[in-house]
Amino acid sequence: MTIELAKRRKSRQVSLGGFPIGGDAPVSVQSMTNTDTRDVKATINQVNALKNAGCEIVRIAIPDEEAATAFADIKASTDIPLIADIHFDYRLAIATIKGGADGIRINPGNIGGREGVERVISEAEKHNTCIRIGVNAGSMSKNLLEKYGHPTPEAMVESALEHIALFEELDYRNIKISLKSSNVLQCIKAYEMLAERTDYPFHLGITEAGTLISGTVKNSIGIGALLLKGIGDTMRVSLSRDPVEEVKVAYEILRALDLRHRGIEIISCPTCGRCEIDLFGIVERVERELADVVIPLKVAIMGCVVNGPGEAREADIGVAGARGKGVLFKKGEVIEKLPEDKLAEVLITEVRKLIG
Ligand code: SF4
Structure with missing residues (x-):
């Protein structure tokens, strides 16, 4: 007996260094290294461990210039798509794009204003680098917090739409969107609402989900509920744990929904x-x-x-x-x-x- 999931939301397909996300591509599995990025050897080892566990895309934090330099070395040692995760400093984003990043993750609200976003996009255009617009309930703009009082799903969606409008105004469309919150119901609602308003692919995740047991439950319910509704193109399970465990949980979620089977x-x-x-x-x-x-x-x-x-x-x-x-x-x-x-x-x- 086959039980059909809701029809998958029609998202446009984008390219992460040739790796397709959205459209008819399978829901892909991502994770993030937790080594010190500046320790190139340790980070490459973890990237390889993640790849062996079935991880398809690895994200790496870039806290400073030294990490941005290390990123280029790490990229040169692996064929798995890599995403540089950047906050606050658009120059780090530009450095990692030049260093071969397949994608970058930024919150356009904290990357140096409109000028910062423009500079990042101008470099991304040269390499067709995929940019994830990462809206996070924990870092909403002052205006939206004043308007909504809290980081509500409505506030998160409005924030995402503002950022999307800026990217479209600058004619950059190799983007995907995430709306992360540690509140599972808020997160589900926000993605559902945004799914009605845009066709860019969605990166699913419940942020700061917690330990192995509580985190697995929160991720499974949050990501699982969205996938059941046909929403979601790539996912990262977040756990306070070895990231290899995140990959295992991700595949268990996909398997339980009969979306993908591995091992x-x-x-x-x-x-x-x-x-x-x-x-x-x-x-x-x-x-x-x-x-x-x-x-x-x-x-x-x-x-x-x-x-x-x-x-x-x-x-x-x-x-x-x-x-x-x-x-x-x-x-x-x-x-x-x-x-x-x-x-x-x-x-x-x-x-x-x-x-x-
Ligand atoms: S031992 Fe296991 S398989 Fe046997 S009856 Fe109990 S639960 Fe079922």
């Missing part, structure tokens, strides 16, 4: 009084040892043979436990009986055989 999907039971094996240990080992798999595959790990294979019938392969032993099953059919200490090992070997 092993573990279907495991919560266990109950019928479980007589160390199920959590097996799940952790299988997940860890199959983390490199890219091909989509459903792997079930169930606590008991009474309900296990049946409950996990849609899985490609799996194991179900009994007292001190278990069975290997494929598509709900039992294939082999195994002692408990062989369950994880055999399952991992069989999965490797399946994916060739």
Whole structure:
């Protein structure tokens, strides 16, 4: 049975150094390094770790000139699209565009006034650099805060429309938009409202979402709700954690919505009084040892043979436990009986055989 999502919002397609965003391009996954950008080696290592985890676009913070210089070195060492993240100083934006940035992220409200924006656009034009207009509830203009009292969704949308109008006046359209807030409902509302007013692609994200558990919930509900409505072209899950975890959560969100599938999907039971094996240990080992798999595959790990294979019938392969032993099953059919200490090992070997 296929459940259809809302029809995807028709956004125009823009180019991030040749990487398409919007239009009919799949929703792409981004993350951001948290190394010191000036430490080129450490940052390249993290860029590579993100790429190996399936990240498609990496954003790098540029706090000063030294970081802008380092950015060019990092860019020269990788083929993944890189975005320079800049606040306050348009000269840093210009330096990273010259240094090969595929995209930059700025808040036009704090980059040095209209003149700063004009200078950035003038350099971006020469390289067709994609510019993300990043509206953030935490840094709204004084005028809008006075008008609305708070950074409401209406204020965020008005701010975005003002910035878009300036970019269009300057005839620059290789842009995408984000409206970030740590308030999930406010964020959803703002994107929904802006979707009615413009066709530029949207970068989705819930900012300052928090720790692994609370952040995963906030991101999944916020980004997930928008994707369900067909809104969103690229996304960054934000967590107070190793950014590789952000990429994993992003793919879980996309998988849950049947938008994109990557790697092993573990279907495991919560266990109950019928479980007589160390199920959590097996799940952790299988997940860890199959983390490199890219091909989509459903792997079930169930606590008991009474309900296990049946409950996990849609899985490609799996194991179900009994007292001190278990069975290997494929598509709900039992294939082999195994002692408990062989369950994880055999399952991992069989999965490797399946994916060739
Ligand atoms: S598969 Fe078995 S052990 Fe796991 S929750 Fe279901 S009944 Fe309980």
